[in-house]
Amino acid sequence: MKKKSRFLQTPIEPFAVDAALSADQVLARMERISFQGRNLATAHRIWQKMLQDDVTIFMGMAGALSAGGLRLIVAHLILHRYIDCLVSTGANLYHDLHETRGQHHYVGSPHADDAALAEDRIDRVYDTYASEEEFISNDNWIADFAATLEARPYTSREFLYLLGGHLWKTTNRDGILTAAYRANVPIFCPAIADSSVGMGLSQARHKKPGTGHIDIIGDIVESANLVIRRPRTASVVLGGGTPKNFINQASVQAEFYSDEVGGHRYALQIVTDVPHFGGASGSSLEEAQSWGKLATDSARVSVQSDATIALPILASALANTAPPLLATRKAPVFTLAGRVMTVDGQTVPNARFVEEVNEPTV
Amino acid sequence: MKKKSRFLQTPIEPFAVDAALSADQVLARMERISFQGRNLATAHRIWQKMLQDDVTIFMGMAGALSAGGLRLIVAHLILHRYIDCLVSTGANLYHDLHETRGQHHYVGSPHADDAALAEDRIDRVYDTYASEEEFISNDNWIADFAATLEARPYTSREFLYLLGGHLWKTTNRDGILTAAYRANVPIFCPAIADSSVGMGLSQARHKKPGTGHIDIIGDIVESANLVIRRPRTASVVLGGGTPKNFINQASVQAEFYSDEVGGHRYALQIVTDVPHFGGASGSSLEEAQSWGKLATDSARVSVQSDATIALPILASALANTAPPLLATRKAPVFTLAGRVMTVDGQTVPNARFVEEVNEPTV
Amino acid sequence: MKKKSRFLQTPIEPFAVDAALSADQVLARMERISFQGRNLATAHRIWQKMLQDDVTIFMGMAGALSAGGLRLIVAHLILHRYIDCLVSTGANLYHDLHETRGQHHYVGSPHADDAALAEDRIDRVYDTYASEEEFISNDNWIADFAATLEARPYTSREFLYLLGGHLWKTTNRDGILTAAYRANVPIFCPAIADSSVGMGLSQARHKKPGTGHIDIIGDIVESANLVIRRPRTASVVLGGGTPKNFINQASVQAEFYSDEVGGHRYALQIVTDVPHFGGASGSSLEEAQSWGKLATDSARVSVQSDATIALPILASALANTAPPLLATRKAPVFTLAGRVMTVDGQTVPNARFVEEVNEPTV
């Protein structure tokens, strides 16, 4: 009989339907099917591996995930330290703050009459609505808070920590910003100027000259120094955008100053963009290797799916499978209250790059 | 205080993570989030409604779902009568037959060296492999079987019933074709000529003149007559393609001959194509209303997702929620063994349209 | 100085804007840009190469291209023998017939009120409308014609030739069907049962028993025999779907019976589907090599674009660059009037495969 081809090793195992399967059991049965179903199951396995290894786990989020009902998942991932550092668009933080302040987004229709919505001052995000009036009240709230701060530049990381603290003290409610505050998880927002958080800050400046100043170049330095301090990293990306690139950039920038940095050891992305138009959001994890953003021997998977489908399943599965891993995980310990943050007792400066791991800093 | 806009009725409820959630519980928590996650949850609800109503449920499947590990889900849906009639591409039936015959598809890589695969005679479907040699053996098996049949035209529905029966008797194994045979669920394959099932049939004709003849115009008549016999219908579409349109066409064609037909009462589609390029696969369910394919008051939802993610979750959820509905459901009863099929005791001719519901037929 | 990497050979040449550029000059300036622009320029070059080589050029078309305003481009490509054989969905042929009969599709809006359209019996295809009444008149026209034919099975190829002839004699107007009739270019329609052409045929059967019979397995045999007769082939695909696969299948099926067949020598596809969901429409040309659908040394390009953008530009460019190539091209010569077609004087049977090129046939 003819020898079997080396390519034919692992048979596809068709998904078998059963009653009462938990989310992780569903994913386990998807491990040997094909296409994006297999990829989602692989994402579950890779995230578990990240938690077992000694890596700093960055998570990026872009797209209207907070307005779209995923903010408490992200808060959960932060609080239980499935992740160590969040990079977000401003809109996701703003919509999180909106709900943490006790307001809502609303179930709507993608076929709405937008002129009628405009008349009612309702803002539409595909099939979801929000009140413009409430948004304006958020802008004011942010502006008022920012105007109370000392008139100096803040990295987005420092400002968001302070904002999260203020929000927690005011509301005592769960959300992304408040979870990050409570769990001492840093949040970076490199495109904060392109969001309503930025609009609130611009109004602070209008109210009180000298306030509302964000030092986003400091964020670059700080994020790269974090990678220099802890060169083993992992990347979880939801939706691409500026967060995806900023996480990769931290790695690339860190490599200039430290030989120990070699790209993420693990990478998983849940995206809807595609590679063939050349944009960074849809770029493949293979391409990321050419840049050194990703170690060539990294474990990686790209899931082509709307995060509003993939993340609830993935997080529900992890809620079953991850707790023992989380219990023994040694997550990095941050202090975020000061102008200069620390990780595991070492400073992470934002004014200059740390060139040797052991040099005295700032 | 200002009156709230009529647009702001139902707040988004952020997904709350918990351990040990079953698939249906995950979907229940996705009902009030946004975007495709909400749509998937809505699909779960609409399918339940279909099962409670007195409708004939058509399911269409296109894309490499059988090779991709979903064939036993479809077999499950057939056997437990979540659906009443399957419309499929030829490839899905062929890949089903391939595995039912005891062969496999294999886990592969989308980054494979295709020249090396070609040398080994391995056929690749994105990240999945199959042996060309085994495929050739299937073609022969189909050709041999078809050559045993009386030399006359068969509707694809009749041929596939006979093929399913032969496959069941030969293998005693579960699969789409064998489940449909056992459950007396008709399968139509309007584009059978564009598949390896068709290739097998063409080889039958080569082996034994006069065999290998499919009457696909008869399939049009038969499917329309089925809708005339049972004018209340529902449509579940996986992936678009010819099955999606054929199911709609049956409804449109039936309307010419019966006033009781008024488009599907329920429609759910899980597709990855988009509407804005004008193709039928991605066309919206709203557009379908203009054609009368869908009742204007139908319950409907379109889920933009790879079926390899959406279907395992949906089927797992239904496995928990549907059994009581299935227990009381009155599914249409088919006899499929003859040249002319029957439904609920009435003939469903393929030679001419049934113009009045109660007329004597054939 | 450091040696330059072998990867850095050909610089990107930014597109330089100028007044009065013709379509081919625009494409020439896109040859060294990136992404899909480069691919479209490459498609122009590959099509020119096809015309210079001795290959049978198959073209597949799927998606609502006829309704969408591209039917006269396809007619032009047929009449001037840019292509030798068309494989189409039924809808494209039907919408072509609709306009050739003097009727129209209409500019509409994707945001239309579909219930209002349904009330006016207007069918919508994304942003394009048509009258249901006129469609019903087409169905009748097709049915009446088919009912005049001898009551026997016809391959879709034979039927469409006869239909084209009848249409030309009735209307004297340009279109896909009439151009193919006049230029003796065969048209295959493997999924004819999934279209209004099929609906018309089903009504012929209703009107006159025994008519309306299409032998689509005969189409498989015939298309494979065409490749056996002329083993050097090229494939131009618009939109994927059944035509894409049918063209590839002809090549794969032919290979069983002839050693001279080795997959298409040239392949270009203009598609909007993507590979990563596993469907055939979006499958890559690299994957096609594993199947032997495409020669491993073929010239090939995949353009990710709506055909309503890419094809007008490509055809306009070719109208400038191709005429000298067309003038010297030796296109295959078909006779299509009979039950059995011929190419270059050799029969192309549909009842059995031609096993040796020189054997006596039928």
Next chain:
Amino acid sequence: MKKKSRFLQTPIEPFAVDAALSADQVLARMERISFQGRNLATAHRIWQKMLQDDVTIFMGMAGALSAGGLRLIVAHLILHRYIDCLVSTGANLYHDLHETRGQHHYVGSPHADDAALAEDRIDRVYDTYASEEEFISNDNWIADFAATLEARPYTSREFLYLLGGHLWKTTNRDGILTAAYRANVPIFCPAIADSSVGMGLSQARHKKPGTGHIDIIGDIVESANLVIRRPRTASVVLGGGTPKNFINQASVQAEFYSDEVGGHRYALQIVTDVPHFGGASGSSLEEAQSWGKLATDSARVSVQSDATIALPILASALANTAPPLLATRKAPVFTLAGRVMTVDGQTVPNARFVEEVNEPTV
């Protein structure tokens, strides 16, 4: 005879192929076809209308358009004042600077061996390569320049004007940055921290303490004040991303302080993202109306296409049709050299919002 439906007004006019069509003639023949082809033709018409009206034309660019060969088109649009203000990602400006400095991007393959590329230190962007070493030299060049500037915060707009001037004086070569410098067209880069321009700035800070400081909240104030000064605006968006939102945000923010602002009067976007995942990049122009980003009676069109296909054609067509419009157009006149820019002789402050159009400023 039955009255024709009100929906059937304008027939589709199939595209007619001819030799020697110029780009604008190709687009003119696409005006009455369907789908994205029609949309591209409409984009051409809308841009012409913008040029005839008295509006400030903002253009946003995201995606690897500069690396991908479109930078000289954008430079052309700036120099000839098809646009008045550019909002860009940092990467597009960086890749522009890379080539203006005499270096290149290179034609590559999407199927490259990324480990081999990594070894050669070649960075891949889908099918395009660049030398990491040359990128590092750019970072240094930017850092060196930034380190020569006075140690104070700069809006991205001010910094990019200075950078463009330095680049022009150093190279005398055409490009986006140099064209904007020469034509006095402001460039905003709200996500500058998420790019290699930002990395260069962070290295400036490392080299010389106190430098490398960007005031992106100032950019928000300045862009909104520009809209307050000139409330009639238009938006041209390539690829979505932060630029798309920033342009809309300027309009929304301006509305808080001026009643004359009412959303863009014209909007055209060329995007590949889709609306149904809820992200801002793919969001529809209809949705934008609900937010007041777009006037409800605006002329607007969304083209679903890779910009590397759509923009070369559109720009080539405009090069034929726009010159008479440009000749009589009264474009806004900027001075950009100072910390505070002016438009048409009025200051555009970045420290506070201008509340009345005629108030004395700064």
